Amino acid sequence: MEDKKTEELSEFAQLLEKDTTKIPQVGEIVKGVVVAASKAEVKLDIDGVLMGIVRGPELYNEVEEFASLKPGDEIEAAVIDAENENGELELSFRLVGQEKAWAKLHQALKDKTTVKVKIVDANKGGLLSRYCQIDGFLPVSQLAPENYPRISGGDKSKILEKLKSFVGQEFEVTVITLNEDDNKIIFSEKDVWNKKQKPALDKYKIGMGVEGRITAITNFGVFVSFGENIEGLIHISELAWQRIDSPSEMYKVGDKIKAEIISIDGAKVFLSAKKLLRDPWMEASAKYQIGQVVPGTILKINPFGLFVKLDDEIHGLAHVSQLNLDSKDKITDLFQMNEVKDFEIVSISPSEHRLGLKLASADSKNEKAEKPVKVKKEKVEKDEATESVETEEKEEKKAKATKKAK
Numbered sequence: 001m002e003d004k005k006t007e008e009l010s011e012f013a014q015l016l017e018k019d020t021t022k023i024p025q026v027g028e029i030v031k032g033v034v035v036a037a038s039k040a041e042v043k044l045d046i047d048g049v050l051m052g053i054v055r056g057p058e059l060y061n062e063v064e065e066f067a068s069l070k071p072g073d074e075i076e077a078a079v080i081d082a083e084n085e086n087g088e089l090e091l092s093f094r095l096v097g098q099e100k101a102w103a104k105l106h107q108a109l110k111d112k113t114t115v116k117v118k119i120v121d122a123n124k125g126g127l128l129s130r131y132c133q134i135d136g137f138l139p140v141s142q143l144a145p146e147n148y149p150r151i152s153g154g155d156k157s158k159i160l161e162k163l164k165s166f167v168g169q170e171f172e173v174t175v176i177t178l179n180e181d182d183n184k185i186i187f188s189e190k191d192v193w194n195k196k197q198k199p200a201l202d203k204y205k206i207g208m209g210v211e212g213r214i215t216a217i218t219n220f221g222v223f224v225s226f227g228e229n230i231e232g233l234i235h236i237s238e239l240a241w242q243r244i245d246s247p248s249e250m251y252k253v254g255d256k257i258k259a260e261i262i263s264i265d266g267a268k269v270f271l272s273a274k275k276l277l278r279d280p281w282m283e284a285s286a287k288y289q290i291g292q293v294v295p296g297t298i299l300k301i302n303p304f305g306l307f308v309k310l311d312d313e314i315h316g317l318a319h320v321s322q323l324n325l326d327s328k329d330k331i332t333d334l335f336q337m338n339e340v341k342d343f344e345i346v347s348i349s350p351s352e353h354r355l356g357l358k359l360a361s362a363d364s365k366n367e368k369a370e371k372p373v374k375v376k377k378e379k380v381e382k383d384e385a386t387e388s389v390e391t392e393e394k395e396e397k398k399a400k401a402t403k404k405a406k
Contacts, residue, residue, distance in 0.1 A: 034075060044091065053088050054091045057094065080095070102180055112174060116173075126140045147171075201230060206264060210226045217253060221238070233270055245300070298339045322346065341359065343357040
């Protein structure tokens, strides 16, 4: 009997030695098999010994592998409590999901692959973006062209309104800055757009003509969509040969326009509409000469001078030093927009599209009036000849009288 009892104790001791079951501690990652899964909770069997539960915010449904679990699936979870009120392990998918999410972000940065983020908020600088509960930032400068807020006049409230319209949407982006210690992530949608556009852009070269539709108008130019969803910019200086105050004066969104490619910088395409138009400055020298006095319409008044329209195509500048102003005079007090004044041409450079003017004086106006009248010139020459003869006759009479007196 004693021997049998001793043998049973020995077997129990061996079983205890073989039992390697270890109670997981808070922070550890465990593997378990799904026993039951619902939207409210997921129960896991841990090594057939322990039961764990994941519930509430710890479910972490943003990651697909946690959102679509079913009985029999094997999954990892983090221990957040060794024993809850029911004697179960309290587990979290969220902590494991964040670790996996950070790992995926690091891999995306290394491999330059894309990830999808959800826009959760916006400020004047860009979009607050979330990847698997990890927050990052998508700056305005890193938005794709179709999402860039091109607001005429640069109204900040309208720009913010446009950015806030993206809240709730998903964007495909790349990771361009990642600092896990500082919890800083910068995303770029523009990089993704650039990669998609490259094959289409390879078909275009500088000097090629294109035709497209205006998609946006800003103070600095118009954006044109052409080809396979390629977008180019026509700067305000490339819209026409003459000076333009605002592109909206000439175009509206949806207008068709032809242009020439003048530069390709990565995915940025710069266009020129005026290159397809006749350059009126090439004929300016035949039309205008230095010293000529011409009427001009004041288009704009600046502290440094007046922009003056000579005709629909040729505009010139009358510098403030050429306006006969006294030290106390204010240019805005003496000149008005759309006022017509006479100006004298002081310089002209067709190749540089420049024409200098000065306010015409009374003398220059008189010269302008007298120059074409040849009769007056002949009369002056005749008068001068008559005066010369009369002077000679007077001198001769004077000499005779002096001789007679002697």
